Amino acid sequence: MKEFKVNDTIQEVRTNLALELEMAKDEGRKVIGSMCSYFPKELVWAADAISVGLCGTTEEPIAAAEEVLPADLCPMVKATYGRAVSNTCPIFPLTDCIVGETTCDGRKKMYELLAWEKPMHIMELPQMSEENEALVHWIAEVKKLKVFIEKQLGVKITDEKLKQAIKDVNEERRLLVEIHKCRKSHPVPVMGVDLVGLTTKFAYTVDRKPYREKLGNLLEGLKTKIHNNEYACSADRPRILWTGLGNSLGCDKVLKLVEECGGVVVCQEGCGGITRMEDMVDENKDPIEAIAQRYLRVTCSCMTPNNTRFKDIDRLITEYNIQGVIDLTWQFCHTFNIESYRVKEVVKGKHGLPFLHIVTDFSQSDIGQLRVRIEGFLEQISMGNQHVSH
Numbered sequence: 270m271k272e273f274k275v276n277d278t279i280q281e282v283r284t285n286l287a288l289e290l291e292m293a294k295d296e297g298r299k300v301i302g303s304m305c306s307y308f309p310k311e312l313v314w315a316a317d318a319i320s321v322g323l324c325g326t327t328e329e330p331i332a333a334a335e336e337v338l339p340a341d342l343c344p345m346v347k348a349t350y351g352r353a354v355s356n357t358c359p360i361f362p363l364t365d366c367i368v369g370e371t372t373c374d375g376r377k378k379m380y381e382l383l384a385w386e387k388p389m390h391i392m393e394l395p396q397m398s399e400e401n402e403a404l405v406h407w408i409a410e411v412k413k414l415k416v417f418i419e420k421q422l423g424v425k426i427t428d429e430k431l432k433q434a435i436k437d438v439n440e441e442r443r444l445l446v447e448i449h450k451c452r453k454s455h456p457v458p459v460m461g462v463d464l465v466g467l468t469t470k471f472a473y474t475v476d477r478k479p480y481r482e483k484l485g486n487l488l489e490g491l492k493t494k495i496h497n498n499e500y501a502c503s504a505d506r507p508r509i510l511w512t513g514l515g516n517s518l519g520c521d522k523v524l525k526l527v528e529e530c531g532g533v534v535v536c537q538e539g540c541g542g543i544t545r546m547e548d549m550v551d552e553n554k555d556p557i558e559a560i561a562q563r564y565l566r567v568t569c570s571c572m573t574p575n576n577t578r579f580k581d582i583d584r585l586i587t588e589y590n591i592q593g594v595i596d597l598t599w600q601f602c603h604t605f606n607i608e609s610y611r612v613k614e615v616v617k618g619k620h621g622l623p624f625l626h627i628v629t630d631f632s633q634s635d636i637g638q639l640r641v642r643i644e645g646f647l648e649q650i651s652m653g654n655q656h657v658s659h
Contacts, residue, residue: 273459273490273501275466279326279519286321286473287359293319293475294363299422302364302387304349304380305372306545306567307394309411309560314434315426316418319475321360323367325349326519328631330357337382343601344630345520346375353386361387366421368414370394372571373604390417398565398572408561415557431556437477439549444484449543451491452535453589455508456500458491461516461534462524463501465541469518506533507650508590512582512612513597513605515540520631523597523639530643532650536589544568544581570604578608582615586622593623593650595643600630623649 277285290300299318303310313320325331325348334351352358366388369380380391392410395403415426445468451458459467467487474480494500509532516524516537527534538544548566551559568578585591594616598605609626616624625646629635 273463273467273487275463275470275518277466277470277518279469279517282470282473282518284359286475287363289475290319290321290360290363298475299365299424300363301418302361302367304367304369304376306540306569307370307372307392307564308368309414309564311431311434311438311550311556311560312411312415312418312426314437314477315430316422316424317430318365318418318422318424321364322472323349323352323358323361323364325352326517326631328633330355331631333357338379341601343373343375343599344632345514345599346373346379348631350379350383353383366390366417368392368417372569373602375601388421390414394571395565396571396573399574399576404561404565407565408558411557411561411564428556431560432552435550435552435556435559437481439552441477441481441484442546442549444481444488445546446543448484448488448491449536449546451488451495454495454500455590456502456504456506457533457535458494458499458501460501460528461509461511461537462521462528465516465521465524466518502533505651506531507592507647507654508533508535510535510582510585510589510591510594511537511542511597512539512594513609514599514602515542515597517541522631522633522636523595523627523629523643526636526640526643527595527647530640530647532593532643532647534595536585536591538578538581538585539568543585544578570602570608575608579611579615582612583619586616586620591620591622592654593625593646595646596624596626598626598628600628623653 301313301318301320302323303320310320325345330351331347333355334347338347353361368390370392371377371394392414395406397403419426471480471483511534548563550563568575596609596612613624616622623646
């Protein structure tokens with residue numbers, strides 16, 4: 270733990286989780302597969318079940334997916350479906366049911382095909398989340414999910430169990446937020462790619478108490494490094510804010526390139542980033558209503574308008590002393606691609622910072638081109654810093 274490194278591949282991490290899941294299922298535990306940040310995992314915990322993420326993050330399953338799905342589709346959608354139908358995912362066969370949400374068109378149509386493989390429930394996500402009617406609708410969708418889980422697993426989800434699950438998930442979020450805040454330190458105590466690897470590996474677990482213990486140990490280790498002035502890199506590395514679609518072990522090629530080329534990602538907004546962790550579920554409200562309110566605040570680009578996302582980026586640039594912003598879009602993800610214009614307005618228009626929009630997929634074919642673009646972006650930041658110092 271001292272070095273904050275992960276040497277496992279994503280396949281090794283998933284295989285280890287599959288072994289844990291098999292043992293848990295032998296003991297009678299149930300497993301629910303999830304797909305998105307909108308998934309209210311508190312309901313799974315309240316059912317004494319296990320929640321596992323099923324999103325694809327590597328290119329290997331895509332060929333199998335393209336036998337059914339079109340080639341010009343988001344790589345994550347194809348990789349997710351490909352993992353399910355090509356027997357390349359050790360986790361998928363162990364799920365008892367799957368829950369998805371109507372975020373983008375590609376995902377919701379893919380879910381129709383995925384439903385042939387496993388019992389599936391689709392939550393109808395309101396697209397105009399700031400409207401009063403959206404919350405009313407989403408509360409109803411959370412209630413429907415509760416009924417689905419109860420019927421599928423043959424359990425009863427009580428308010429008492431929901432309230433305890435809310436407290437437990439909130440505790441995980443608080444730990445993760447504090448871990449990410451350690452990167453406000455300059456220089457940072459952990460590289461971006463290493464933190465992504467660690468948090469991804471930790472999250473692939475059956476039992477949540479050891480997970481929270483690992484997060485607590487990581488937090489204490491980072492605080493100790495900061496106190497002892499033990500940093501992960503030199504102070505001259507440009508501090509980068511990552512926005513758009515996220516990183517996780519397996520789909521972190523751009524993140525690796527940024528740090529190989531001399532930058533350091535000190536903050537991540539969006540999928541897998543701090544803005545998915547900062548919001549807590551209100552522990553003093555009706556649990557279903559509180560859960561619905563919290564998850565409706567997720568700032569995915571499928572929402573319109575999505576003003577909170579741009580406010581978050583504006584805030585994080587200042588909080589983390591950002592020197593440049595990289596906005597990642599997966600190919601054929603139209604909503605994030607279009608929103609990149611407004612991200613650029615905040616970054617360049619308001620803060621006057623260098624901005625780089627990258628559109629890519631899970632393959633390695635564009636590594637050389639991306640490296641040239643990222644090197645130029647980081648050089649732009651360094652030249653700006655030299656100009657300021659003079």
